[in-house]
Amino acid sequence: KQEVTQIPAALSVPEGENLVLNCSFTDSAIYNLQWFRQDPGKGLTSLLLIQSSQREQTSGRLNASLDKSSGRSTLYIAASQPGDSATYLCAAPPGGGSQGNLIFGKGTKLSVKP
Amino acid sequence: DTGVSQDPRHKITKRGQNVTFRCDPISEHNRLYWYRQTLGQGPEFLTYFQNEAQLEKSRLLSDRFSAERPKGSFSTLEIQRTEQGDSAMYLCASSFGHDPSTDTQYFGPGTRLTVL
Numbered sequence: 081k082q083e084v085t086q087i088p089a090a091l092s093v094p095e096g097e098n099l100v101l102n103c104s105f106t107d108s109a110i111y112n113l114q115w116f117r118q119d120p121g122k123g124l125t126s127l128l129l130i131q132s133s134q135r136e137q138t139s140g141r142l143n144a145s146l147d148k149s150s151g152r153s154t155l156y157i158a159a160s161q162p163g164d165s166a167t168y169l170c171a172a173p174p175g176g177g178s179q180g181n182l183i184f185g186k187g188t189k190l191s192v193k194p
Numbered sequence: 195d196t197g198v199s200q201d202p203r204h205k206i207t208k209r210g211q212n213v214t215f216r217c218d219p220i221s222e223h224n225r226l227y228w229y230r231q232t233l234g235q236g237p238e239f240l241t242y243f244q245n246e247a248q249l250e251k252s253r254l255l256s257d258r259f260s261a262e263r264p265k266g267s268f269s270t271l272e273i274q275r276t277e278q279g280d281s282a283m284y285l286c287a288s289s290f291g292h293d294p295s296t297d298t299q300y301f302g303p304g305t306r307l308t309v310l
Contacts, residue, residue, distance in 0.1 A: 084236075111295045111297070112295055112296070112297070114298065114299065116301070121306070122303060122304070123198075123200075123285060123301045123302050123303040123304045124237070124285065124287075124301040125301070126298055126299070126300060126301070129296065129298045131295040131296060132295060133295070169236055169237075171236070171237075180242060180249070180250055181227060181229075181239035181242055181250065181252075182227075182237075182239065182299060183239070184236030184237050184238070185236050186234065186235055186236050187236055
């Protein structure tokens with residue numbers, strides 16, 4: 081059974097700092113892994129999807145990596161801004177090569193202070 | 195706006211009442227998912243459809259919950275005899291579902307249910 085864990089649960093950084101959010105998963109037989117952003121009381125916004133054949137995916141100041149062998153993914157945010165403050169969630173398919181629903185971590189709540 | 199839409203955005207009901215939520219997916223997306231999220235937790239999977247067929251249901255989906263996608267377009271999620279434990283954000287997502295490796299799920303804004 082796929083389990084997704086995110087560390088830390090909360091992170092506070094000063095504006096301009098580079099930071100890394102961590103995600104680990106137990107079943108590496110996955111097609112992809114997604115990172116999402118969620119603002120308070122809102123739905124989820126897809127940030128990046130990394131295919132299982134890829135090691136990295138970049139979008140603007142965001143870079144996500146995937147290491148299936150170790151069951152880990154990281155989300156790197158460069159030059160953080162107060163507008164980056166939100167909860168970041170990673171999600172993986174159920175594992176065992178199956179498609180379908182996503183299994184989510186509990187998220188990392190990021191606060192970027194001006 | 196061509197994103198996933200959900201209606202209503204907020205619902206307050208009394209325990210024991212029935213409620214129904216609607217989700218309109220992105221046009222041409224053949225997969226539609228329902229998730230439930232409680233405070234401080236990540237979303238938990240409830241059920242998903244490929245076209246009009248309901249392919250999987252979570253054990254979280256008790257007999258009081260039913261979901262439909264009658265014509266493979268919009269979907270409804272009904273909760274009968276609501277309980278206070280049903281209070282949560284109900285999220286809908288959709289995806290193309292053709293290529294597993296690139297199958298990005300796009301989420302709607304959610305329906306927040308409060309059961310008094």
